Amino acid sequence: MYNQQQAAIANRPERKPRQALTVKVDNSDNERPGNEHIRELLRTFGLRTSLIRLKVIDALHMADRSGRSIGVRGVHSQLEQLDVPLSFLSVREVLKRLCVEGVISMGNDKCYSLNPEARSILEQSCPR
Template identity: 85%
Template sequence: MYNPQPSLPAARSPVSTPCAQEVRTGNEQIRELLRVYGLRTSLIRLKVIDALHSADRNGRSIGVRGVHAHLEQLDIPLSFLSVREVLKRLCTEGVISLGNDKCYSLEPQARAVLEQPTLR
């Protein structure tokens, strides 16, 4: 008996869509930022910095709860405590600062690294 396998559509490259290209570029910039500050790259650092950068682009700063809520909206399962610890470490390293309002924002030098044009 002949059992033909259905043909599967060709897999698309993850960078073929504009949205994926933007994410990839953003992650490259965040990886460069972490390298400049001598920090290892981790998924949680990438996501937390991306959340802070997104808030910064909208002209605001956000607290631990805001970062955690942003990550939950993206279906990224990180605990509140993990987010808080990453924010503390980024503060200690001078990547971000904590304001009197208990909100975090990118330091100007970190923002400059993230806003550098990427080479393609």
């Protein structure tokens, strides 16, 4: 069976590692310091920062820290519990895009988990 996500991953160009960006953050503005580790992850993978990406990656990171992977429904229900008004379809599309970009991977059980590179970026800059 043809798997569109795996075909996209196989055909994407090799990403050159970037040097870590030094970002000076002025937290007195609208910037939220708790998300900086996720923002750094998105910058490393060349992705724009959006609220939905921040929330989805945070949910996956929390699951990863507890040693589990979660599916679309798990991510969506976790966001609903936090009163984040995102549709199921939006969450699914963000997960697909993060998969294609190599930030996360989908297992045979249709659950998502952070890739080792993404995990190490979050662990290096993540406040515990």
